[in-house]
Amino acid sequence: DHSHLAATYSALMILLTLGDDLTRVDRDAILHTISELQLPSGCIQPTLNGSESTDMRFIYCACAICYCLDSWPIDKDSLCTFISRSASYEGAFGQTPGGEAHSGSTYCAIASLYLMDRLLWLPNTDRLKRWLLARQRSGFQGRPNKDVDTCYSFWIGASLSMLDSLDFVNKSANRGYLMTTQDNVIGGFGKDYDITPDPLHTMYGICSLSLMEEAGLEPLFPPLAISYRAYKYLCQLHTKYTHNV
Amino acid sequence: MSGSGSGDGEEFVGWEEKPKPYIFYKDRPEWSDVQPVPQNDGPNPVVCIAYTPKFQDVYDYFRAIVHRNERSSRALKLTEDAAILNPANYTVWAYRRSIINDLKSDLDEELKLSTKMVFEHPKNYQIWFHRMAIIDWLKDPGDELSFIASVLELDSKNYHAWQHRQWLIRKFNLWEGELEFVSSLIDRDIRNNSAWNQRYFVISNFKDINSTDIVESEVEYSLNKIRLTPNNESPWNYLRGILQSQCLYKNTSLRAALDTMVNNNICSPFLEEFRVDIIEEQLEDGIGNKDELLDVAKDILDNLSNTLDTIRVNYWNYRLKKINRQYSNAADVE
Numbered sequence: 001d002h003s004h005l006a007a008t009y010s011a012l013m014i015l016l017t018l019g020d021d022l023t024r025v026d027r028d029a030i031l032h033t034i035s036e037l038q039l040p041s042g043c044i045q046p047t048l049n050g051s052e053s054t055d056m057r058f059i060y061c062a063c064a065i066c067y068c069l070d071s072w073p074i075d076k077d078s079l080c081t082f083i084s085r086s087a088s089y090e091g092a093f094g095q096t097p098g099g100e101a102h103s104g105s106t107y108c109a110i111a112s113l114y115l116m117d118r119l120l121w122l123p124n125t126d127r128l129k130r131w132l133l134a135r136q137r138s139g140f141q142g143r144p145n146k147d148v149d150t151c152y153s154f155w156i157g158a159s160l161s162m163l164d165s166l167d168f169v170n171k172s173a174n175r176g177y178l179m180t181t182q183d184n185v186i187g188g189f190g191k192d193y194d195i196t197p198d199p200l201h202t203m204y205g206i207c208s209l210s211l212m213e214e215a216g217l218e219p220l221f222p223p224l225a226i227s228y229r230a231y232k233y234l235c236q237l238h239t240k241y242t243h244n245v
Numbered sequence: 246m247s248g249s250g251s252g253d254g255e256e257f258v259g260w261e262e263k264p265k266p267y268i269f270y271k272d273r274p275e276w277s278d279v280q281p282v283p284q285n286d287g288p289n290p291v292v293c294i295a296y297t298p299k300f301q302d303v304y305d306y307f308r309a310i311v312h313r314n315e316r317s318s319r320a321l322k323l324t325e326d327a328a329i330l331n332p333a334n335y336t337v338w339a340y341r342r343s344i345i346n347d348l349k350s351d352l353d354e355e356l357k358l359s360t361k362m363v364f365e366h367p368k369n370y371q372i373w374f375h376r377m378a379i380i381d382w383l384k385d386p387g388d389e390l391s392f393i394a395s396v397l398e399l400d401s402k403n404y405h406a407w408q409h410r411q412w413l414i415r416k417f418n419l420w421e422g423e424l425e426f427v428s429s430l431i432d433r434d435i436r437n438n439s440a441w442n443q444r445y446f447v448i449s450n451f452k453d454i455n456s457t458d459i460v461e462s463e464v465e466y467s468l469n470k471i472r473l474t475p476n477n478e479s480p481w482n483y484l485r486g487i488l489q490s491q492c493l494y495k496n497t498s499l500r501a502a503l504d505t506m507v508n509n510n511i512c513s514p515f516l517e518e519f520r521v522d523i524i525e526e527q528l529e530d531g532i533g534n535k536d537e538l539l540d541v542a543k544d545i546l547d548n549l550s551n552t553l554d555t556i557r558v559n560y561w562n563y564r565l566k567k568i569n570r571q572y573s574n575a576a577d578v579e
């Protein structure tokens with residue numbers, strides 16, 4: 001398989017969570033590839049030879065990787081311009097300019113800006129917060145007039161958290177919803193009530209509960225969806241990097 | 246065509262073809278020159294996927310083909326088998342494209358295969374990307390707009406379909422008729438937020454969104470839909486979008502329309518939120534009677550907190566505190 005940003009992002013997060021010191025990761029190669037993956041539009045492709053349309057997901061993966069490896073071999077300005085252009089008339093972000101505002105791409109946009117320390121590039125924070133909050137019905141939906149789904153509790157919850165607005169959420173309604181998507185026999189979370197659980201919805205269900213300070217769960221670092229413990233470990237690793245790039 | 250065996254020993258078994266028995270690649274004589282390559286799971290495999298023997302066999306041969314850099318018609322067929330088994334395998338699709346490019350394969354045939362796969366996996370990223378690549382090569386949109394419309398028939402909010410549609414329209418300048426298409430979708434489902442987004446896409450790119458006429462007619466369009474479904478978020482978001490560069494309180498016809506809704510006892514959190522926003526604009530610009538405006542705003546926000554939109558009570562309380570802090574006399578602030 002050709003290397004892929006999403007796999008690279010996931011692998012790095014897993015290694016951090018497991019306490020690996022990343023010395024066996026070919027940092028230079030990854031950073032070089034990322035610099036080649038950026039397009040003139042500012043957007044970032046996931047692979048060098050075409051796998052899927054480029055969109056906000058890979059901007060996020062690239063930012064998470066750069067943050068993790070503590071080096072930014074990309075043009076941040078053109079990247080941020082692309083992100084800004086992807087804000088729709090609704091005040092939240094689509095996958096690409098013109099795309100419908102969506103909870104997933106909105107998380108990716110906010111987290112990317114957060115990791116680049118450029119939250120000030122957000123076009124209209126008030127409208128964005130309101131759009132995010134309006135997604136709550138019990139749990140959260142991905143777009144207006146669509147069904148709620150467990151994972152949106154994370155995409156929206158984490159977005160609001162990064163904007164210091166998580167307190168506006170009705171936490172008991174969200175928690176109540178999440179508990180209905182939990183399988184009472186085998187555990188885990190499905191995307192909705194009475195749907196078979198899967199690892200993705202289980203992870204994001206737990207992440208959302210963690211954001212709401214559920215007892216027994218570690219605190220979460222929202223921009224990377226890793227535990228705060230793993231995040232602090234990453235910060236320690238950063239002090240060991242030499243800045244060659 | 247009636248049945249009865251033909252002379253060549255093959256039995257006619259009705260309209261469906263008798264399925265040919267599947268032969269593993271490792272048992273196909275025409276593939277005997279190829280050494281299959283097993284997947285490298287590393288020295289300590291964890292959470293291994295339980296591939297079926299058929300899957301393993303196809304992919305062992307796919308890996309072999311890639312290693313040899315073979316781009317033949319048998320390799321093309323192999324990539325089709327591999328893609329059907331795992332349509333999300335981007336390496337397979339990328340390799341398939343390189344074969345198509347080398348062999349100069351029939352792109353119309355490829356488009357037919359793509360159509361079949363889109364309907365089987367309408368939310369698969371790789372399939373849509375492959376389709377985009379084919380159309381890019383063809384340099385011709387053909388019937389693509391109606392193809393996308395038929396995918397939207399199955400799921401009118403399919404994000405991939407809409408994204409593909411926007412790409413197609415931009416690339417081949419297919420703006421003509423899109424507004425009508427959007428309007429027909431909104432007529433069918435007034436709550437289809439994707440259709441509303443597409444409307445903004447057309448108006449902002451193809452029409453002049455800064456023209457007063459366009460803005461007025463879009464405002465009227467939104468208000469008409471709002472009157473039909475006042476609790477539908479989509480037209481309200483669209484209305485705000487259309488007016489985002491404007492001063493709301495100066496728009497007298499808009500305010501009249503909203504007042505009429507209030508007088509008709511329309512109960513909608515979106516209406517109420519809009520009213521508060523207009524009041525805040527006025528307060529910011531020092532227009533109107535500050536105390537009266539504040540009183541109305543407080544009533545609305547209380548109503549939202551307690552009745553109309555209780556799930557967002559924390560947010561409405563915050564708005565109330567904020568508006569008090571900013572505009573109330575010191576003695577009035579809680």
